[in-house]
Amino acid sequence: xxxxxxxxxxxxxALRIHDNPALEHASRASSFLYPVFVIDPRYMDPDPGAxxxxxxxxxxxxxxxxxxxLSDLDSSLKKLGSRLLxxxxxxxxxxxxxxxxxxxxxxxxxxxSEPYYQSLDEKVKxxxxxxxxxxxxxxxxxxxxxxxxxxxxxxxxxxTYQSFIKLAEKPSWESSELNIPISSLPPVGDVGSCxxxxxxxxxxxGHSDFELDENTPFQGGESxxxxxxxxxxxxxxxxxxxxxxxxxxxxxHKPATTVLSPYLKFGCLSSRYFYQCINDxxxxxxxxxxxxxxxxxLLWRDFFYTVALGTPNFDKMKGNRICKQIPWNESDExxxxxxxxxxxxxxxxxxxxxxxxxxxxxxxxRHCVACFLTRGxxxxxxxxxRDVFERLLIDSDWALNNGNWxxxxxxxxxxxxxxxxxxxxxxxxxxxxxNYIRHFLPVLKDMPKEYIYEPWTAPLGVQTKAKCIIGKDxxxxxxxxxSASKDCRRKMGEAYALNQRLHxxxxxxxxxxxxxxxxxxxxxxxxxxxxxRQKRSx
DNA sequence: CGCTTGTTGTGTCC
DNA sequence: GGACACAACAAGCG
Numbered sequence: 001x002x003x004x005x006x007x008x009x010x011x012x013x014a015l016r017i018h019d020n021p022a023l024e025h026a027s028r029a030s031s032f033l034y035p036v037f038v039i040d041p042r043y044m045d046p047d048p049g050a051x052x053x054x055x056x057x058x059x060x061x062x063x064x065x066x067x068x069x070l071s072d073l074d075s076s077l078k079k080l081g082s083r084l085l086x087x088x089x090x091x092x093x094x095x096x097x098x099x100x101x102x103x104x105x106x107x108x109x110x111x112x113s114e115p116y117y118q119s120l121d122e123k124v125k126x127x128x129x130x131x132x133x134x135x136x137x138x139x140x141x142x143x144x145x146x147x148x149x150x151x152x153x154x155x156x157x158x159x160t161y162q163s164f165i166k167l168a169e170k171p172s173w174e175s176s177e178l179n180i181p182i183s184s185l186p187p188v189g190d191v192g193s194c195x196x197x198x199x200x201x202x203x204x205x206g207h208s209d210f211e212l213d214e215n216t217p218f219q220g221g222e223s224x225x226x227x228x229x230x231x232x233x234x235x236x237x238x239x240x241x242x243x244x245x246x247x248x249x250x251x252x253h254k255p256a257t258t259v260l261s262p263y264l265k266f267g268c269l270s271s272r273y274f275y276q277c278i279n280d281x282x283x284x285x286x287x288x289x290x291x292x293x294x295x296x297x298l299l300w301r302d303f304f305y306t307v308a309l310g311t312p313n314f315d316k317m318k319g320n321r322i323c324k325q326i327p328w329n330e331s332d333e334x335x336x337x338x339x340x341x342x343x344x345x346x347x348x349x350x351x352x353x354x355x356x357x358x359x360x361x362x363x364x365x366r367h368c369v370a371c372f373l374t375r376g377x378x379x380x381x382x383x384x385x386r387d388v389f390e391r392l393l394i395d396s397d398w399a400l401n402n403g404n405w406x407x408x409x410x411x412x413x414x415x416x417x418x419x420x421x422x423x424x425x426x427x428x429x430x431x432x433x434x435n436y437i438r439h440f441l442p443v444l445k446d447m448p449k450e451y452i453y454e455p456w457t458a459p460l461g462v463q464t465k466a467k468c469i470i471g472k473d474x475x476x477x478x479x480x481x482x483s484a485s486k487d488c489r490r491k492m493g494e495a496y497a498l499n500q501r502l503h504x505x506x507x508x509x510x511x512x513x514x515x516x517x518x519x520x521x522x523x524x525x526x527x528x529x530x531x532x533r534q535k536r537s538x
Numbered sequence: 539c540g541c542t543t544g545t546t547g548t549g550t551c552c
Numbered sequence: 553g554g555a556c557a558c559a560a561c562a563a564g565c566g
Contacts, residue, residue, distance in 0.1 A: 160544075160563070245546030291545045300545080364546070371547095415561040419547040426547080489559090496561075 004031035005134075006102060006189060010095060010109035011037045011084070012117065013141055015069045016222040017076050019178040019270035021138040026108035027182065032189030034102055035077055035084050037070055038091045039200070046206045050391070051339065052356060053207065058391060060207060061359030065220035065394045069266050070199040072221025082185040086197040092123040099133055101192045110267070111137045113146055113309040114398045143171050143271055143298060146306040157310030159322060159413070161291050164303045171275070179273055216359045216394060218262060225263030232258045233277055240287040242294040249364035250431035252354065252439065256362060258294070261395035264301070271298055301400060308399035315402045317383065318508075322412045325506035326495040327515035328374070328381035335380050337478045338373050339388050341441075344470075344477030347427035347453055348372050350440040357440070359394035367408055368421045374409035375492055376420040377484045382409035410492060417492040420485050424453045443474050487522040494518060 009026040017023065027033055044063060047056035054060040074084035087094050099107060107128050112121065121137070128135050139145045149167050150157050158164040202208075218224075233239060247256030263269035278295045281287070290296030313319040317326070337343050341352040351365045361369075366389070372378065373385045386405040390396045406412040427436070434452035438445040444452060446466040451458035456470050456477055463469050470476055498514055499506055 162544080163564080243545085247546090296545075367546075410561085413562095414544080415563090416544090416547085417561070418559060419561095422548065425549085493560095500562095 004029055004186075005106040006030070006032050006034075006104045007106040007108060007186075008034045008036060008095075008098060008102070008104045010107065011035065011073065012109060012112060013265075013267035014110040014270075015073050015266050015268050016225075016270060017073075017080070017182060018222070018226070019140065019273045020110075021140050022108040022110050022136060024180070024182070025136045025138070026106065027185050030106070030186045032102075033082060033186040034098065034104070034188055034191075035082055035185075036095070036098060037073075037084055037086050038094045039086060039088045039197075040091050041088060044205055052392060054391070059356075059359065060202070061216045061392070062394045062396065063205070063207065064202055065216070065218070065262055065359070066266065067199060067202065067205075068220030068224075069222070069268050072223050072268075074199050076222065077185065080182060080185040082188055084199065085188065085191065086199055087194060088197060092120050095124050096127045098194060099128065099131065101194055102189060104133055106134045106136065108136045110141055111139045112141065113305060115315075116398075140270065140272065141267055142305050143275055143302045144168050144306070146302070146309045149306050150310045157307045158303075159307065161300070161303055164306065165290060165299065168299070168302065171272070173272060174276070174279070178270065178276060214357045216357070218259060218358070218360060218394060220262070220266065220268065220394075222263075222268045225260065225269035228258070228260060228263065229269060229274065229277065232260065233281065236281050236285070239278060239281045239294055240285045243288050243292040244297060244363065245292060247362060247364065248430045249351075249362035249368070250427060250436035251362070252436060255360075259360060261397075262360065265395045265397045271301065274298060301397075304399045304403035308403060315383075315386070315398070317381070317411065320412075321504070323406060324411045324495065324499050325504070325511055326409075326411065326492070327511045327518060329379045329515070329519075331378070331380060334378040334478060335373070335384050337475075338369070338378060338380070338385070342475045342478070343372070343423075344456065344475045345372070345423040345453075345481070346434070346437045346441055346444055346455060346474075348423050350437045353440040355389075355392050359392060361393075364426075366404065368423065368426055370405060370408035371421045372423055374405075375417050375488050377423065377479055377481060377488060379488055379491060382406065382411060385409075415496075417496070418489055420488070423481055428453050441474070443468050490522060491518050 007026040007030040009023050014020050014022065043057050044055050047054065050056060052059050054063055070084060070086070077083050087098070098104065112118070125135055149164070152167050158167055249256070260269055260274065264271055264274070275295065275298055282295070287293065290299050307322070308314045311320065311322055317323050338348070338352065341349040341356070343349055348369055351361055351369050354365070355361045370385055373380050374382050382405040386401060389401055389405070393401070403413070407414045410417040433449050434444070437452055444455060444466070447455055447458065447468055448462060448466070451462060455463070455468065455474060458466070458470070468474050494514065498510060502510065
């Protein structure tokens with residue numbers, strides 16, 4: 001193309017300038033470059049019916065993080081002589097209209113393995129090919145191409161971390177220069193009759209009633225992500241010796257992990273660039289190794305992306321060949337208590353408050369509440385907890401979120417259902433004084449440390465003095481952990497036996513039968529108590 | 539079939 | 553802080 005191309009760079013994730021092969025390609029030999037982000041009203045418009053402020057799909061914290069990331073991207077593009085063109089509408093229809101209106105002959109966007117993008121991209125690509133528009137969709141969100149790994153494994157994804165590591169080996173780009181600085185970009189061409197917006201504010205999108213008392217301390221955008229990365233890397237010793245299971249989930253003034261996950265989720269930070277930076281630190285020093293090392297965490301991310309892509313119905317129990325079929329109970333009452341931080345277990349409730357306010361909680365805190373909701377205490381379906389995380393986390397990532405819920409509920413990957421996190425003693429060993437609880441549940445701030453993890457055991461006099469009466473100022477616990485966790489173990493055992501007997505081919509009918517049996521067998525004191533309450537209220 | 543391996547449990551004992 | 557019992561799982565490999 002002698003006169004140069006009219007190129008459209010479609011931003012979805014990869015909200016960055018550095019290590020962005022699609023952007024690089026789009027800017028090469030182009031007369032005009034149109035950098036586009038499409039706001040889908042279904043994703044961004046307020047939904048007053050949702051259980052937390054935000055849209056129907058995302059809580060307010062993640063929408064804010066995305067808008068901050070877009071603003072940052074826009075100002076970086078402006079420094080390079082370009083800008084971000086924000087459009088509103090159905091993403092596929094909007095992109096197709098732009099392609100026509102602007103006579104685009106080259107469309108560039110990052111490959112995305114999530115089902116949502118797979119079907120969206122299919123539509124856009126099929127139009128592009130019929131219209132003679134060249135498309136360029138590089139894999140740059142993950143370290144490896146998940147399709148290649150699946151192919152290498154004979155068409156099925158590896159199901160253990162170690163087999164994944166063996167298949168993956170070293171990434172092809174390990175020692176190439178990824179972060180080639182861009183000094184300028186081609187100009188944006190005429191936009192014709194397409195309505196172009198600036199990056200909107202939350203208020204402009206109609207979100208106004210969000211809480212202001214304590215919001216996420218994490219700001220979106222590539223600049224912020226790179227700054228955070230620099231901070232992390234400046235502590236070489238910490239990077240080299242990082243071991244994931246050893247972090248302190250109750251540390252919140254200074255989190256025990258990098259909190260780079262939200263930047264990786266939106267692609268504000270390139271996972272490949274991060275990988276190279278860690279490798280640089282490792283060069284001359286003794287360091288931890290996967291799976292627990294910092295580099296190991298990036299490999300976990302790729303592992304889950306690969307399994308997720310190669311597993312039909314990965315985000316469901318039914319029809320998911322790697323998921324155990326378990327007769328989770330259908331109690332919305334218990335789900336809501338968990339979601340609204342009213343379980344009566346301060347450690348669990350404090351975590352759920354931090355999740356709602358910050359949109360981020362420590363990895364082990366995620367384990368505690370996920371285990372508690374599913375196989376540990378409440379026996380509620382992992383898909384319901386998954387939905388809550390999906391909405392509230394600023395770093396919620398389709399493959400990782402579903403993969404971790406499968407893991408924690410002992411539905412796949414991990415099967416030792418007798419290992420249950422105690423909602424009392426797990427937090428206590430990190431934070432014996434309960435500072436974390438006092439911060440996120442101020443109603444308990446004056447409870448003596450002897451009782452703060454189990455306030456229902458505090459004598460009434462102590463409760464009065466702490467101005468926190470259990471059952472009035474703070475809820476009574478929704479189940480008794482000792483008996484509930486024992487019941488969960490037994491239920492899991494029976495469900496596993498059924499899965500084994502039927503070789504995983506458990507029908508809806510089998511599951512209903514087992515559920516009925518279990519309910520008869522294992523009704524604990526609380527369960528009886530709860531059903532009596534329900535009957536009374538009916 | 540038997541053996542090894544698997545990121546991250548709890549409670550008790552020394 | 554390390555060892556052990558607890559009660560015990562699945563996947564992968566030979």
